Every structure is written in structure tokens, then in C-alpha cells.
């Protein structure tokens with residue numbers, strides 16, 4: 001994440017309690033999205049922000065909202081109504097936004113609570129009943145509590161839709177529309193999305209009023225910062241290759257991606273057998289298990305966290321230096337999201353990808369998207385025979401990292417010769433041939 005060295009938080013007219021909180025977080029300068037978005041939000045403009053996680057977008061919307069809420073000086077009688085609603089697709093993202101608000105707002109009076117599904121609603125209901133200024137929620141649970149008449153949104157003045165494209169992908173868009181329909185017309189709305197598919201543009205045009213648009217560094221430049229390497233390996237050798245790579249003690253922690261929940265559990269079992277501490281996070285794990293796995297990983301108690309794409313989306317781990325793609329995702333954008341977990345906040349990052357014969361078509365799609373070549377590591381103990389093959393047509397630029405020239409493979413033992421095996425199971429257990437996905 002690049003920081004803007006000419007603009008300071010002070011020059012953005014942030015109030016002292018926020019400036020103090022930011023310096024205790026170690027933030028010296030706003031990131032580009034913060035430098036652009038904060039003044040616009042403070043001017044009470046609606047905003048369409050095109051940015052992905054890792055750019056500092058959470059602070060870009062939470063800081064000005066905290067500041068505006070702090071200016072509501074009049075004392076409130078009775079229960080505080082919800083004044084700001086933040087909708088986000090996953091529980092992990094919701095929790096992280098909650099943590100950010102706690103950090104940036106620690107010298108302010110506003111309070112917040114986080115609600116999401118998959119856990120008992122009891123403590124969430126109690127927190128809402130006690131009165132909250134800022135409510136961070138996943139759409140399903142919120143709608144549920146609204147239907148039970150536990151939450152009222154009639155006093156909401158600020159609405160944030162975070163990762164709107166992801167909410168669309170996860171099938172939440174109708175819930176989002178239902179929720180938005182109950183909000184006051186007179187409000188300030190901020191919509192953040194990493195991509196701009198037609199459905200998001202349509203949604204933006206219906207819920208934003210004369211929005212300002214801010215856009216930060218496109219995906220490919222994030223990708224270029226990360227040192228990527230590719231290992232061609234037989235499916236059955238992947239676990240040995242993973243062990244081999246993890247012998248490098250420089251890899252203190254690593255986030256390993258698995259496409260399926262079952263696969264993630266299997267990887268964890270294998271690692272534990274080799275005395276490597278590992279835990280999995282995926283949709284079948286309870287909220288508590290996911291949170292404790294994430295906590296152990298962040299504290300370094302667990303060296304390897306194995307995650308599925310949905311569970312890992314938006315996970316923010318400071319100083320995560322290594323991402324390992326145990327398999328190649330069948331949606332090219334997923335590759336970008338996965339490796340984007342590393343190389344954050346200006347840190348360097350490394351991404352290793354294991355590619356078996358059947359995954360080559362997926363790899364081709366990724367290379368077309370990122371338009372850089374990924375150096376291949378050929379001198380590993382489980383390397384498959386490498387032969388040249390036709391590169392994708394895209395005008396591929398040279399990747400920054402050094403290494404062997406990009407090369408294709410033919411696996412002597414496997415007759416599929418790199419052809420797609422067709423449909424594969426994703427995290428939800430659905431058969432999902434790549435071609436079924438809309439881009």
C-alpha cells in the first residue's frame with residue numbers, strides 16, 4: 001500500500017482525538033484512498049469508492065464517520081438510535097471493521113457493535129438494546145433482527161456498503177436492497193467495491209445521490225509488488241512440496257489456500273503429522289473456532305493457517321509475508337485476492353503457487369488477467385517435466401521477480417495433457433466449472 005507523503009492527517013482537518021489514535025496506530029500519512037475520500041466524506045458527499053482490501057479503505061470511511069458522529073454534541077435522552085450502518089459480506093470483515101472503529105475511535109464517545117450470523121443472537125441483541133451509534137452487520141443476520149423488530153434503522157444518517165461486489169457474488173444483494181429500502185431517504189451513502197460489474201453500477205445509481213468517485217491503484221499494480229513463483233507438481237506430491245517449502249525457517253507464518261473445506265482439513269492433518277502447527281478456517285467451522293484460529297495465527301502460535309477463499313476474504317493480517325496457493329483457483333480474480341493478503345501496507349510479500357496438470361487452464365486464465373509472467377521454480381524435488389508450450393495471447397509484460405523463464409509442462413504420467421477436467425467443487429461443495437462463472 002502506497003502512502004501519500006505530501007498529505008498529512010492534520011491537513012485533512014481531522015480532530016485531535018482521531019489524530020492521536022492514528023499516531024498511536026503508527027499511521028504517519030494517509031493512503032491514497034484516505035487522502036481522496038476523507039475530505040469528500042467530510043463534505044457530506046455520497047461516495048463511490050473503487051478499492052480493494054489492503055488499500056486502507058476501512059479507515060477511509062470509518063475515520064470521517066467517527067468525526068462526523070463526534071460533532072453530534074447534543075446529549076441524547078434514552079436509548080441511542082443507530083446513526084451509522086455498515087453492511088459487509090463476511091463475519092471476518094465485520095469483526096475487522098469493528099476493531100478498526102475501536103482503534104480509531106478510542107478517544108471518542110461513539111460506540112459500536114458488530115452483528116453477524118452463525119452465532120447465537122443473544123449478546124448481539126443485548127448490545128443493540130443498550131443502544132449503539134454504529135452498527136456493523138452482515139445482511140442476513142441484520143434482516144433477521146429487523147424482522148424480529150429488534151433493530152430499527154429509522155435514524156440512520158450514514159450508510160456504508162463495503163465490498164459491494166462481494167455481497168453481490170455471495171447472493172446478498174436482495175437482502176441489501178430490502179435493508180436499504182427501510183432507511184431514511186435523507187442520508188449520506190458510501191459504496192465501496194473492488195470491481196464495477198454492471199449490477200454494482202446499477203445499484204450505485206439507485207442508492208447514491210450525485211456521488212463523487214474515487215478509485216485507487218488497479219489490481220495489477222498490487223500484483224506486481226508481490227514476488228510470485230510457480231511450482232509445477234503432481235497432485236499427490238503437493239503435500240510433500242508444502243512440507244519442503246516450510247522447512248525454510250524464514251517462513252515464520254504462511255497462509256495456505258485450499259479451494260475446498262475438505263481439502264483444507266486434509267492439509268492441516270498432514271502438516272500436524274509433520275509437527276508443523278496448523279489450523280483451518282472455512283465455512284464449516286464455528287465462529288469461535290474461526291476466531292481462535294485467526295487469533296493463534298496472528299500471535300504466531302500457529303504457523304500455518306489454511307483457509308478457503310470465502311473464509312479468507314478480507315482477512316487482514318499485519319506483516320503476512322507468505323501466501324501459498326495449494327491449488328490454483330478456477331476464477332482468475334480469486335488469485336489476485338489470495339495473493340493480495342500479503343504485501344500489504346508497503347510490506348514485501350511472497351506468493352507460491354502449486355500447479356498440477358489439470359490446473360494449467362486455470363493458470364492460463366490467471367496469466368491473461370495479471371498480464372505478467374510468473375517465474376517457475378524447476379529445481380524442487382517434486383518438479384514435473386517441463387516443456388515449452390504456447391503462451392496466452394495477452395500482451396504479457398515481464399514480471400519483476402527474477403527466476404526461470406515461464407515455461408509450460410507436460411506430465412509424463414498423466415494423459416490429460418493440461419486439458420481442463422471440467423467442473424470442480426468449490427468451497428460450497430457446488431460443482432462449479434470455471435466457465436459457469438460470470439466475470
Ligand code: AMP
Pocket residue numbers: 001003026027028029030031034052053054055056057058059316318344345
Ligand atoms: P484495509 O484496506 O482497510 O483492509 O487496510 C489494510 C491495512 O492497512 C490494515 O492493516 C490497516 O491497519 C493498514 N492501514 C490503513 N491505513 C493506514 C495508514 N494510513 N498507514 C499505515 N497503515 C494503514
